[in-house]
Amino acid sequence: MNNSITNVLVTGASNGIGLDLTKKLLQEGAAVIAITRSGEIADFSHPRLTIIQGDISNEESIKIAANQVKELGIKLDCLVNNAGVGLDLGDEIPTAALMNATFATNTTGTVLFTEAFLEHVKDGGQIVFLSTAMALVRNIAPNAPAYRMSKAAINIYAVMLSQRLADKNIRVTPLHPGWVQTRMGGDTAPVTIEQSANGIYKAITENTHTGKFWNIELDAVEEF
Template sequence: MNTYAKTAVVTGANSGIGLALTQKLLAEGYQVIATARSGQIDSLQNTNLTVIPLDITDAASIEQTVAHIGQLAQRIDLLINNAGIAPDVMSMAAPDRMLFRDTFATNVDGTIFFTEPMLALLNDGAQVVFISSTMGLPSHAGPNGTAYRLSKAAVNMYAAMLAQRVADRHIRVTPMHPGWVQTRMGGSAAPFTPEQAANGIFRGIRANLESGRFWNAENDAVIAY
């Protein structure tokens, strides 16, 4: 376990990678503030865990959640933006306007406009992690999942920009590819469990990478944008 009781915030923590990350951080001695739409994680009980509601697509919910986090913690050492959707990830069809709107509302708008007010709550020297995907890299372009791929491309660009903006506070910004994971998003055929993905992500957190570098949790390697 860590010597110091650091505080982490994890969004979308009620299942899949978010839940596994929350469990991993608790096991590593973190105080964890986890968000879920319902404000509950029935499968996980821990004295170092606080679960609060967040609808990342709703501006009022974001404002209330950030204020609540500010009341719960004097300092935040780690922010993991995990909440996301991928309704068209397996589709080869032309972009669907409604799916496009919903995907960007969660993966891009929600992620960015939750992160921005959270910056004021972060310690100097803290870390911001974005659970992203190599599917959002031009080098990994494919014909499927138009909305999902473009949303992750936007997140990757935002991470690169944010890394420069918060450099004077020594805040590290790290977009991460968790791998193809056995979740509702990834399906049962995926080769990695959420726990394996969480372990790989945590190794990236501990790796002390240069801010703005993209971490591939599949093979513990840095990927060029």
């Protein structure tokens, strides 16, 4: 199957995986709405790229961004929830400050953003969440408590949403993009940003699953 993806929205498109995925989608002929905190992407523009300012940890900002998309009159084939933070990747002891800041973006923000944009996703479309294999139960280790828990919560939300949206035939996929050479993943990560963006592109254009965890590195479904 080749899912048609004419209009795609990507959050956190200023950097890392979100930026490369945006470029890949444009290369492949899609039109992209990129959500960035600054309202810009440094040194990059494209005739099919619309950049909208948005901080997904801020409800008012989400509302304004959703209204701007409404004004564009576009129905999305795919909503890519990519924006995320990894604030305690090297820590073992959870703190209130890092828990709150992590959940504000990775969980509450991602959920509220998705809920605000649901009406813009067309029937038969899809919603993707950049999750992590670090949140799968068999991979649990003591480090990154806020990060792992914030993404595990998103995995659960993704399954719930897949059930809610089944009658609209909207597929919902939490996915692992690999351990990727980005600001978050660091220089020693084994997967290049380009490899990850290509894998995500393949997943959103070919994936037929819903409510399942997809691992880009394995190119397969994994158990939660």
